[in-house]
Amino acid sequence: MNVFLNVGPIFRALTRHRFSAVLVVFQIGITMAIITNGLAITWDRFTHIERHTGIDEQYTFFLTSSGFTQDFNPRATIESDLRLIRATDGVIDAVQTNSFPLSDSGNWYELQTSTDKDAALIPAASYKFDEHGINTFALTLVAGENFSEQDTLWLNEADSKWPSHVLLSKATATALYGESDWQSAVGKTIYVNQNTPIVVKGIVEQLHAPWVEWQHVENSIISPARVTHNSARYVIRTKANRLDDLMQSLSATLAKENTQRVIRKIKSIQQAKNEIYAADIATVSILLVVIVVLAFVTAMGVAGLASFNINKRRQQIGIRRALGASERQILQHFMLENALLCAVGAALGVLLTLVLNIFLVSQYALTPLPIVYLPLGIFTIFAISQLAVIKPAVRAMSVSPAMATRSI
Amino acid sequence: MLAMNNIGKVFTTDVVQTHALKDFSLKVNEGDFLAVTGTSGSGKTTFLNVAGLLETFDSGEYTLDGQDIQGLTDRQRSQLRNEKIGFIFQSFNLIPDLNLFDNVDVPLRYRGFNAAQRKERILSSLERVGLGKRLKHFPAQLSGGQQQRVAIARALAGSPRFLLADEPTGNLDTEMAKSVMALLQEINQSGTTIIMVTHDESLAQQTQRQIVVRDGRVCDSGASSTSPQADSVQRV
Ligand SMILES: Nc1ncnc2c1ncn2[C@@H]1O[C@H](COP(=O)(O)OP(=O)(O)O)[C@@H](O)[C@H]1O
């Protein structure tokens, strides 16, 4: 049975009722534009939030120890704190660090493969922690090797000294030496801030910069150093399910251990992430609600109009049945009529989607809509409107052929 | 040939049961022009609806063109209607949103003819009823008589064996009724079996055979006085 049997006549009949046809077409077009852009933004934000930072986000927390007395000894405190934390049951490993992914604070340097004027400058976020960092952050070493204890420097806050060896994130090595040669970075000398030479000792698979919206978020460089400062930040990874209790007990233990400082800003990586993405999560939630409500309203509109038209055309349905249409052909008639309206609506929708996207891109610096969203949007709007019309169409199908002779 | 044997049809509503047809028996031969008369509510339309497979029946047997109707699926019934039966209604029942061409096209599309076949049939049947030049007109732009002619063209386009007409002249003035009747006569002459329900005694008189329905039964059956003998009807 030919599904498209009545395309021509249905289309010509629709042009006789332009007003209501145009109304549905616009509703479908506008809905499609909003849903398509909304889905694109939602997906973009979702993948942004869900992307890997390279570290174990689930069982890691951090806290700050701030010394407040005259004779507070930062270096001795850090050494004894780390000894204590690392020896605590349930702790996998811990480091003192200047920064970490999702912390939203830190600094970055520009790296080069040579001191040539025209050698490319590769920005990379700077991390400073000792040889326990790889284990603490659950980083994967993909080339070269980790620092040794001897590599680690103690630096003053004001110290601009660089250690002799560093680790790079794979993306940084790739930016410096190319897609196929990133591994060759190991053993090479690179230059920081156009003058300081340092040797690459190893490469980790991934380690994000502290700033989630940074364009070069994949680029980072790790120096084996501990910066002595009255405030020290420790990052601690625990065994599965030990996070909550250790967050409490460790901060209490540390506070008791040394009364010349306070322990503050105790937070899990997960909490930090939620805070950093709070606005995004709110946006995405609102968008999803809008999408669902809009889809529902449009479905109701389509179903309502189809119902109205079918009630108005009960006798016409009877006539078609009398002239030989089977129940299925009546169902197909109304599904097809809806599909035709939807096709025109979707054509308008493609246009409106692009216009809305251009507006959003120019006003809110969003990324342009990936082209796959157009077929996805078309599919979605078709699915919504065909589903909406099933119920009225089934009612049309049940109109008796005797309607042709019985009414009027 | 159309044969009904003791057909019963009951309409059940919340309040009443109406026996619209009771032991309704009738044979209509190939080429007949049968007029069905009877008072309002006697069951004429019900008979026509059952005969035209627009409605099912509750008891009895019905054979249309050698085919037992009982137990057919909706699709089979629809196909039989489409191929063998043409309908003409009192209120014309053209589809207002379609022009004449598309109106006549409706049953042909369900029949599965290709575009060229359909066009040929549409043009020749509209030609036959004298409206070959009005293809792009819409029903509302025509007089009642013209609309009924389009309906006849639509009924004939698929070359059905049977033409069922329910008060085809009921909404027309005398002049128009006459010309529609003449058209039906001509169609019958060329071999189509016609069953026509009518109030109009003078129209009924012009047919070959007449039955009167009363309380859902055939109560008087015989040749109309002015009609030619059955065996002298021309066949095509
Ligand atoms: N759909 C229906 N529901 C209930 N009763 C009906 C229905 N159709 C017809 N009837 C009843 O069946 C009887 C015969 O009706 P009908 O065949 O339309 O008569 P006619 O065409 O001779 O005027 C009437 O009493 C009518 O009220």
Ligand SMILES: [Mg+2]
């Ligand atoms: Mg009647």
